[in-house]
Amino acid sequence: MNIKKILAATLLTSSLLSGAYIAPVGGLVPAAHAEQVKLPNVKILATGGTIAGSAASNTATTGYTAGALGIDILINAVPEMKEIANVTGEQIASVGSPNVNNEILLKLGKRVNELLASDEVDGIVITHGTDTLEETAYFLNLVVKSDKPVVVVGAMRPATAISADGPFNLYNAVKLAGDPAAKGKGTMMLLNDRIGAARFTSKTNTTMLDTFKAPEDGYIGAIAGGKNYFYSEVIRKHTTKSVFDISKLSELPQVDILYGYQNDSRLLYDALVAAGSKGIVVAGSGNGSLSGQAREGAIDAAKKGVAVVRSSRVGSGIVTRSATDDTNNFVASDSLNPQKARILLMLALTQTNDPKKIQAFFNEY
DSSP states (O other): OOHHHHHHHHHHHHHHHHTSEEOOTTSOEEHHHHTOOOOOEEEEEEEESGGGOBOSSTTOOSSOBTTOSOHHHHHHTOGGGGGTOEEEEEEEEEEOGGGOOHHHHHHHHHHHHHHHTSTTOOEEEEEOOSTTHHHHHHHHHHHOOOOSOEEEEOOSSOTTSTTOSHHHHHHHHHHHHTOGGGTTSOSEEEETTEEEETTTOEEOOSSOTTOEEOTTTOOSEEEETTEEEEOOOOOSOOGGGOOOOOTTOSOOOOEEEEEOOTTOOSHHHHHHHHHTOSEEEEEEBTTTBOOHHHHHHHHHHHHTTOEEEEEESSSSSOBOOOHHHHHHTEEEOBTOOHHHHHHHHHHHTTTOOOHHHHHHHHHHO
């Protein structure tokens, strides 16, 4: 073998070992050409939040302005996303998540359904502030009419901070939204490499990066080494099996949350009834317990047609239905915390005012 053949053989062997070439039927072709597979089309809908936040200092992780940066800036800050998906963006709102109201929820939900109905969209990512991220995620879990992946993502540090967590969270969210294996799992939440189901996952810490946890039911998956791993399924009804339809809704019923504590009174119950509230979720102590005074206010509210749901301020666990719930026409929240119970009650009230039927929704969703 002459020197040219030896050199050619050496280069070929090196290329094969490095993965630069693959060997299909008919001969060798550069892997770069063989791997030109179609990338998924992922749409990012931005609502604001810390992930788009800006602070005066790159060491500031509190006291920043949420939602200061537009979606184009967020996308351009993570050019690596273009290697895993065809990414486009759209600005739905530019607010901190405490200011996400029912109007924004309806606008977002309708836009998600509109986009997912198109063959040109394979998955949706929603950037969102973390304070109420779990509420928006659970709302979408109940109203999205597609099994395509919907991923809500946020950040605990503003985009201007050293070691901001937003860019990599966003990259992972796009990877998850474009993964066919993520279909049919309901709305997901992606932060800190954890894949959380909207039904189970909540914010548990004011400032730490690992704030989102699912203490009772666990995460449904994780991202490690650039790969999505799934370990469990959500058996409660969601998305395509949900009866809730927002396509013709222009508003949602007013539902409020009251916090239980020692020496509380019926005053706020009476005030909400007078103000026209359609539903009250009680963040009760322990297993959804109410004080005597609060219970009187809740009973009278129910008698006047206001839906009353007993939840718990504890943070985890199941609020079990009691015999007095039947007598008082109360609803037990199951394992939904107060903020998620409010989301489900709002949607339930678009279907019925019957406490027994509302309880059935809480048992199923």
